Amino acid sequence: MISRSLRRVLVLLAASALFPIVTAAQNYPKVSSPDGWPSPSWEYPPLTPQTRKPAPRRDLSGMWGPLGGHMGGVQAGGVLSKPNNGRPENALPYTTYGLELYKSHKAAEGADAVLPAENNDPRNKCEPLGIPRYNHYNVRLTQIFQDPTKVVILYHYDNRWRIIWTDGRKLPKLIDGGVEIDGQFREQRIFGYSVGRWTDDNTLVVETVGTYPEDRVWLDSTGRPITDQVRVTETFKRISLDELEWSETIDDPKVYTKPWETMRLQMRLHDPHTDVMEYYCSPYEAEQYNHFFGNDASGK
Amino acid sequence: MPRRFVLAGLTAAGILCLSVVASNQVTRVPGAEYDSDFPNEKPGPAPRRDLSGIWEPARGPGDAIQANGAKNMPDTGRPEHQLPFTPEGLKANLANKPAWGPRLVPSALSNDPQPTCEPQGWPRIILHNYRTAQILQTPKQVLILYQFNRKWRNIWTDGRALPVVDDVLEPRFWGYSTGRWVDDYTFVAQSVGMDERTWLDNVGRPHSWEARVEERYFRRDAKHLEATITIDDPTFYSKPWVALDRLPLRLQPDSFDIREMECSPSEFARYQKEFAEPAAGVASETPR
Numbered sequence: 001m002i003s004r005s006l007r008r009v010l011v012l013l014a015a016s017a018l019f020p021i022v023t024a025a026q027n028y029p030k031v032s033s034p035d036g037w038p039s040p041s042w043e044y045p046p047l048t049p050q051t052r053k054p055a056p057r058r059d060l061s062g063m064w065g066p067l068g069g070h071m072g073g074v075q076a077g078g079v080l081s082k083p084n085n086g087r088p089e090n091a092l093p094y095t096t097y098g099l100e101l102y103k104s105h106k107a108a109e110g111a112d113a114v115l116p117a118e119n120n121d122p123r124n125k126c127e128p129l130g131i132p133r134y135n136h137y138n139v140r141l142t143q144i145f146q147d148p149t150k151v152v153i154l155y156h157y158d159n160r161w162r163i164i165w166t167d168g169r170k171l172p173k174l175i176d177g178g179v180e181i182d183g184q185f186r187e188q189r190i191f192g193y194s195v196g197r198w199t200d201d202n203t204l205v206v207e208t209v210g211t212y213p214e215d216r217v218w219l220d221s222t223g224r225p226i227t228d229q230v231r232v233t234e235t236f237k238r239i240s241l242d243e244l245e246w247s248e249t250i251d252d253p254k255v256y257t258k259p260w261e262t263m264r265l266q267m268r269l270h271d272p273h274t275d276v277m278e279y280y281c282s283p284y285e286a287e288q289y290n291h292f293f294g295n296d297a298s299g300k
Numbered sequence: 301m302p303r304r305f306v307l308a309g310l311t312a313a314g315i316l317c318l319s320v321v322a323s324n325q326v327t328r329v330p331g332a333e334y335d336s337d338f339p340n341e342k343p344g345p346a347p348r349r350d351l352s353g354i355w356e357p358a359r360g361p362g363d364a365i366q367a368n369g370a371k372n373m374p375d376t377g378r379p380e381h382q383l384p385f386t387p388e389g390l391k392a393n394l395a396n397k398p399a400w401g402p403r404l405v406p407s408a409l410s411n412d413p414q415p416t417c418e419p420q421g422w423p424r425i426i427l428h429n430y431r432t433a434q435i436l437q438t439p440k441q442v443l444i445l446y447q448f449n450r451k452w453r454n455i456w457t458d459g460r461a462l463p464v465v466d467d468v469l470e471p472r473f474w475g476y477s478t479g480r481w482v483d484d485y486t487f488v489a490q491s492v493g494m495d496e497r498t499w500l501d502n503v504g505r506p507h508s509w510e511a512r513v514e515e516r517y518f519r520r521d522a523k524h525l526e527a528t529i530t531i532d533d534p535t536f537y538s539k540p541w542v543a544l545d546r547l548p549l550r551l552q553p554d555s556f557d558i559r560e561m562e563c564s565p566s567e568f569a570r571y572q573k574e575f576a577e578p579a580a581g582v583a584s585e586t587p588r
Contacts, residue, residue, distance in 0.1 A: 035460075035461065035463060035464075036458075036459075036460030036461060037460060037463060037476070061438075122566070125565050125566060126417055126565050127564055127565060127566060128562050128564065143443075145436050145438070145443065147352075147436075147554070148554070149554045149555060150554075152434075152436065152445070154443065154452050158451075159451045159452050159453065159474065160450050160451065160452070161445045161450055161451070161452045162450070163558070165555075167554075167555060169555075187559075187560075189559075189560045190450075190560055190562055191450065191560065272438070272440050272441075273440065273458060273460075276454075277470070277472075278472045278473060278474065280419045280473055281419075282418055282419065283416055283417055283418060283565045284413070284416070284418055
């Protein structure tokens with residue numbers, strides 16, 4: 001029979017042998033800080049057949065960052081899948097009203113950008129961005145949390161959170177000016193109403209309706225329009241332990257003649273100790289920027 | 301007696317009985333409305349080291365609106381609510397022009413950063429219009445999701461120390477927060493490094509760069525949590541003071557839908573132009 005002390009030694013030896021394996025299982029960018037507040041790192045270790053671990057079942061939780069690094073989800077030139085660069089392949093299927101709306105938007109970015117002081121982007125006055133624009137504006141470190149009833153997305157920009165219900169509730173019915181839930185009218189929301197369902201063990205499909213109208217929100221920083229008639233479909237696919245693909249398609253018949261894919265963002269898992277710096281919008285600072293820089297740049 | 305009259309009488313009696321029962325018992329609808337306290341309720345024991353859930357002021361949704369300042373020290377002008385300002389703190393307090401409380405100015409003349417949708421930061425988010433909040437726990441964090449403006453903040457529980465507050469530290473609207481369990485039912489977090497541009501509350505109480513905020517959550521039972529906020533800011537206040545004293549919060553169902561409560565600069569500008577400026581007799585740009 002093994003003595004108690006020997007058993008303890010064996011357990012400790014087993015634990016120390018296991019520890020490097022557990023550590024090696026993580027493919028986070030390495031972060032460090034003598035004070036314990038590590039800044040993000042964007043040096044992703046390469047994934048090989050040996051280091052790529054299987055995706056956990058029905059689990060998106062963790063801190064995720066764009067595979068392209070800190071600029072990988074910025075999307076200043078427009079949504080990832082269709083940047084607004086004037087190329088024919090990126091032309092959008094506007095309806096007549098959609099094109100008219102696009103032309104009324106004076107964006108500070110994209111093929112039709114105006115000078116900073118002349119733009120009318122609601123973001124530059126710190127208006128709420130709305131869904132889906134939160135997915136197209138400076139997506140950086142994004143934390144996802146799950147419990148049995150919901151998935152919570154914590155956006156870096158402006159410390160905003162959003163709920164996706166996974167408890168089986170139905171997507172509300174889109175009606176004029178809002179949605180209908182249990183036969184009652186409910187208000188439009190900046191983040192809309194989102195429900196998600198697992199289509200397989202690694203794929204969550206999320207639908208959102210009930211968002212803000214076109215006089216309040218834009219689709220992206222180049223002034224593409226979006227309306228309250230949109231149905232947004234997002235797919236979160238956990239490819240492996242360290243990889244997530246976040247894609248999005250919009251169906252907005254008021255401004256686009258057919259649904260189209262806006263984003264297919266590849267993300268990698270980050271160290272959960274990473275300290276996310278604040279990224280806020282201040283109307284006062286925006287005004288000061290325009291006063292000291294933007295207006296000058298526009299000759300005003 | 302015709303049968304239909306008997307049925308009608310029985311139905312009326314039934315409705316009367318039901319209404320009596322209803323008035324004596326529960327009038328809440330879990331999941332559909334706020335789930336508030338009711339008499340003779342006996343909640344189960346508190347779970348160990350667990351704050352997670354959706355929480356709402358237990359005495360009703362309006363219990364922590366705090367229009368006239370921090371709930372435990374509202375600005376009433378009464379001696380018991382006088383804060384222990386240092387001369388520097390008093391000067392900062394007088395520079396703030398609130399639209400609430402005894403020192404109120406017309407809202408068009410206020411320099412409160414909140415209505416113009418500047419980030420209100422920590423701890424004002426809990427001392428202003430504190431309604432529903434969801435608390436998430438991971439092994440390394442306590443995350444709090446506030447209803448107002450749908451903002452989240454993070455309290456690290458991974459053992460890291462608070463940063464040193466010096467000239468190098470970057471100010472943050474939400475500060476730097478760490479927390480720990482002092483016993484199985486009491487979680488205490490400390491925050492430092494809050495941006496000095498934020499106010500503590502609606503009546504313009506200020507804080508300095510040296511401020512430290514303690515938040516204490518006591519999990520009283522399965523259904524309740526108590527929140528206490530203490531301000532320790534020796535630059536502006538000669539001694540620590542309690543801004544929120546054991547505010548009772550009640551657990552809501554997991555399915556509870558937190559409605560949006562947004563701040564929109566353009567809506568505020570329109571309000572200023574159409575109502576606040578005419579009321580104040582001014583017609584200029586919004587002062588800051």
